[in-house]
Amino acid sequence: MSGPGAASRDAGLQPERTRLAWRRTTLACSVAAVLAVRQALHGSGSPLRVAGTAVIALIWLAFLGVAHVRMRQLATARPPALAPRVALGAVLCTVALALFAMTVIF
Template sequence: MSFAGPTGPGPAEGRDAGLQPERTRLAWRRTTLACSVAAVLALRQALRGSGSPVEVVGVAVIVLLWLAFLGVAHRRIRALAAHRPARLAPRAAVGAALCTLALAAFAVAVIL
């Protein structure tokens, strides 16, 4: 026996995800594009400098963070292509959030 509440079918019936995985996949692509633009702008600003060791390390960190975010986003986009996509692992969510925050911190450091 399944319970049908006022908002729709109960937990015993299957859930139709509809276009939600497609929207989420597109959101990951937009976020990846925005992250790429931010990384390129930060690299451009850092490469205009004097070439000090601190700037070289900053460029390396920006590239590594960008590659890490691309890896997380690529795995998630591929997972969302499945008929029943798996949930985003907490480790991947934390990784994406840390990459985004670190890139934002470097953007602020480059501007100042």
């Protein structure tokens, strides 16, 4: 949006909705990580599964860090735009979590 009123734009509840969306995504990521760990613990316990579970836990922690940074930014009066580095981090964590979860399951 550009023009004379762009600088004084009232974001309304949009930052709050975005922050809640980040929380929902974090919850979904947590559930996926817990289910993958559960599958690995109730499985054969092979070294590959254990290593995959450890990687999943690290990816989950990285995603929690990325989400925490963004949620703190959204709590300000004028939140900055999503940085490309944060967006890339979230995408990489999501894709990596899905890939490693498949390795633990199979």
